[in-house]
Amino acid sequence: MMQRQKPSYLCSLLIIPFFLLVACSSTPKNDYDLDYNFANLKSFSQLPPPDNSDPLSANRIKQAISNSLTSQGFIPETQAADFYVGYGFRIDDKPKDSGFSIGLGTGTWGSSGGASIGTSVDVPVGSNTAKIQTIQIDIIDPKTNQLIWRGTDKFTFDEGGEAKAQETNATVAKILAQFPPKTEK
Template identity: 50%
Template sequence: MLRTLTLSLTLLVLAACQSGPKTDYDPNTNFAAMKHFALQTPEQTNDPLSSERIAMAVTQTLMAKGMSQSDTPDFKVTWVFQTGSKPTSSGLSIGLGTGSWGHSGGVSVGTSVGLPLGGEKQYQQIQIDILTASGDRLLWRGSDSFEFSDGGEDKAEATQKTVAKILAAFPPTPK
């Protein structure tokens, strides 16, 4: 019984800590009819490598879903991204533990506050917008972020995975 309670509490805490892509969409849109897309490249950016990686990842992910790029699209895809840094400390930790001594047992819960003791981690937040074919109205939006330490292949792979996670929720399934 005690182990079941501890396991349940641990899973609940872990589930609460997980974050995934955030999405929003217009429920009146017929997403099932959307098969052809065009990229609407954002205006000038100070990080063209990241923008190109996002464009490639969007194209690959949508094509893997059976959609095709077209000059006469059903919808347009655009994106914005922000790169920044944050302290390496996570700030707050929650710990759960169990123990037994002889015939006695117990459960403990503790918290800890971390202080940033050094460097910063780089992160990139990506927002992908699905627009009407004319590009004048937002139909769907998804966003997520990832941390990275270096650019190059690691950042390119993290970008691909993040875009795939975001677009996993597109098209949305009605509830």
């Protein structure tokens, strides 16, 4: 009896959702002074937080910055730091997805195969908007008071509390993982 091989397109259909999930995750953006020598930076000092109407988010970001930089080996310094760290953030409304989806499936059973198409519609429960928090972190040279590096990223949340605190920590860590830039100097 001859074994029937499964079509290779079935494997492709299993892999596609993984790549779509990865493509939806955000990647931090950064920019920096191409002529600056980042190798000499060892200690940091945080600038006072900006005035805002969300002191919980401000304090979380400030603490996450300190934790991330310290874990990278930078030393917090109140005076005579090698660089200053400032940050800003904003929260915007984002419409939630419509809840309408279309699916395509294929399969084999014994010596026969088939394909199907299906649709679904979600019934919205609760709010029809989510929140997006964008965080911007600036690294400033204390001697010239010039911006030498900037990183930004964002995350989506529905409510505050522990989940938002964890997303804040993860987002700040992703941003600062790109600091200092890997330059060829």
